[in-house]
Amino acid sequence: MRRLRVVVVLALTACGSNAPKQAAAPRPLTPKDIVQRSSPAIVRIEAGTEKVGTGFILDKLGLIATNLHVIAGESTIKVRLYDGTQYTVLQVAGLDPERDLAVLRIKPNKELPILKLGDSDAMTAGDQIVTIGNPLGVFDYSVTEGLISQVRPVCGRADIAAQRCKQELTVLQISAAISPGSSGGPLFNQSGEVVGVTTAITAGQNLNFAVPGNYLKALITQRSTLSLAEFAKITQGDGPSARPDDDVRIERRVPRHExxxxxxxxxxxxxxxxxxxxxxxxxxxxxxxxxxxxxxxxxxxxxxxxxxxxxxxxxxxxxxxxxxxxxxxxxxxxxxxxxxxxxxxxxxxxxxxxxxxxxxxxxxxxxxxxxxxxxxxxxxxxxxx
Known part of the structure; x- marks a missing residue:
C-alpha cells in the first residue's frame, strides 16, 4: 500500500499537476513596435551652431546619453524632445573619451520617458538590430534595421599592458547605415532594449559601429559632474587634428596575415x-x-x-x-x-x-x-x- 502511494505521488509530480506553468518566451518586437515604444525617449542634440546628433533618455529626471564627438568642445548644448520641447543642457554628468560616450543632464519640468539598457555582452554576429536617429540632422527619427556583422575587440588587456590604449574596448560592427546626425542614437535588440550607442565613423562609407551599451551602465553611476564651460575647455579640439603634429609618436602595428x-x-x-x-x-x-x-x-x-x-x-x-x-x-x-x-x-x-x-x-x-x-x-x- 505504501509503495502504491509513492508511485501515485511520483506520477502526479511527473504530470506536473501542481507545477507552475513556464512563461512563454516573449515575442520579438518588430521594427515598428520598437519605433512606437521608443521614439518618445529619443532626442535631437544641437551643440554650438553647427553640430547635430542624436541622444536618448536614460533617467526620468533628465539623464541623456550620446556620443562625445557630437558635443566635444561646445559650451552651449540643447536637447529637443520628441514633443518639440527644448531644454538647455546644464551639466555633463559622465564622460568616457576612450569610448566616445557622454551623459548629459537637463532639468525637465515633467517626468520623461526612458529607454531600458539591455545586455550588450549577449549580442553576437547575426543578431538582428534596429537603430533610430537623425540622419544629417534633417530627417527626424529615421529608422534602419540590420544585423550585428561582427563583435570586434579593439583594445584588450595586452594592448593596455603595452600602453597602446587606456581602457578595454569592444565595438559592435553593424550592417545598418549610420549617417552624420544619427551618431549618439540607440541601437536596439529584438526586445526593444538598448544594447549600443551608434556612431558614424566616416560619412559615406559602409562601415558602421556601435559602442556597447554596457559601458553606459558604469558611466551613469559617476558622481563627478562638469559645467559646460569646464567641459568645453577640456574637450576643445577633441577629434582629428589638422595642426602640425611633429611631436606625435608613431607606433607601427603592421598586421600579420595568414x-x-x-x-x-x-x-x-x-x-x-x-x-x-x-x-x-x-x-x-x-x-x-x-x-x-x-x-x-x-x-x-x-x-x-x-x-x-x-x-x-x-x-x-x-x-x-x-x-x-x-x-x-x-x-x-x-x-x-x-x-x-x-x-x-x-x-x-x-x-x-x-x-x-x-x-x-x-x-x-x-x-x-x-x-x-x-x-x-x-x-x-x-x-x-
Whole structure:
C-alpha cells in the first residue's frame, strides 16, 4: 500500500499537476513596435551652431546619453524632445573619451520617458538590430534595421599592458547605415532594449559601429559632474587634428596575415588589390612628406573603404575594416595615415608570401613593403620645413 502511494505521488509530480506553468518566451518586437515604444525617449542634440546628433533618455529626471564627438568642445548644448520641447543642457554628468560616450543632464519640468539598457555582452554576429536617429540632422527619427556583422575587440588587456590604449574596448560592427546626425542614437535588440550607442565613423562609407551599451551602465553611476564651460575647455579640439603634429609618436602595428586572407579571391582580384594599394601609397606618401597628413590619410582611407566594401574575399574586407577602425580611434591625421599604411603593408607582405607559394599564376613581382618607393615602414618621414 505504501509503495502504491509513492508511485501515485511520483506520477502526479511527473504530470506536473501542481507545477507552475513556464512563461512563454516573449515575442520579438518588430521594427515598428520598437519605433512606437521608443521614439518618445529619443532626442535631437544641437551643440554650438553647427553640430547635430542624436541622444536618448536614460533617467526620468533628465539623464541623456550620446556620443562625445557630437558635443566635444561646445559650451552651449540643447536637447529637443520628441514633443518639440527644448531644454538647455546644464551639466555633463559622465564622460568616457576612450569610448566616445557622454551623459548629459537637463532639468525637465515633467517626468520623461526612458529607454531600458539591455545586455550588450549577449549580442553576437547575426543578431538582428534596429537603430533610430537623425540622419544629417534633417530627417527626424529615421529608422534602419540590420544585423550585428561582427563583435570586434579593439583594445584588450595586452594592448593596455603595452600602453597602446587606456581602457578595454569592444565595438559592435553593424550592417545598418549610420549617417552624420544619427551618431549618439540607440541601437536596439529584438526586445526593444538598448544594447549600443551608434556612431558614424566616416560619412559615406559602409562601415558602421556601435559602442556597447554596457559601458553606459558604469558611466551613469559617476558622481563627478562638469559645467559646460569646464567641459568645453577640456574637450576643445577633441577629434582629428589638422595642426602640425611633429611631436606625435608613431607606433607601427603592421598586421600579420595568414595566406587564407585571400580565400575567395581570384588572381586578378589580388593583383588589383596590390596595384591599388601601390597607387594610394604613390599618391599619398609625397603629400605626407610635405606635411599634408590629412590629404595623405584621405587617399589611404578612400582605397580602404572601397575594398572593405567591395573586395571579393572576406579576409581582405576584414583587414581593411580593422585598419579603418583603428584609424578612427586615433587623434591626429599623422597617426591615422600611418595606421592605414600599416594596413597596406600587412596586405602587401602577405601578397608577397602568397605569390611565392603560387608561382605559376601569381603576380610576377609583388615586392614586400620595405622595398617599395614610398616611405619605409620602420622609418616614418618627417614633414619638410
Amino acid at each position: 595566406l587564407t586572407v585571400f580565400d575567395g579571391c581570384k588572381l586578378a582580384d589580388i593583383e588589383d588589390i596590390v596595384e591599388q594599394i601601390g597607387r594610394a601609397i604613390e599618391n599619398g606618401a609625397p603629400l605626407y612628406n610635405e606635411g599634408k597628413h590629412e590629404a595623405c590619410y584621405r587617399i589611404y582611407e578612400g582605397t580602404s573603404v572601397r575594398y572593405e566594401h567591395d573586395a571579393a574575399c572576406l579576409g581582405v574586407r576584414a583587414a581593411f575594416g580593422d585598419g579603418l577602425l583603428r584609424a578612427s580611434g586615433l587623434k591626429s591625421y599623422k597617426e591615422k595615415a600611418w595606421a592605414m599604411r600599416d594596413t597596406f603593408d600587412g596586405l602587401l607582405r602577405v601578397a608577397h608570401a602568397w605569390s611565392e607559394k603560387h608561382p605559376p599564376g601569381a603576380p610576377p613581382q609583388i615586392a614586400p613593403p620595405g622595398k617599395s618607393k614610398p616611405p619605409k615602414p620602420n622609418n616614418p618621414p618627417k614633414p619638410k620645413t
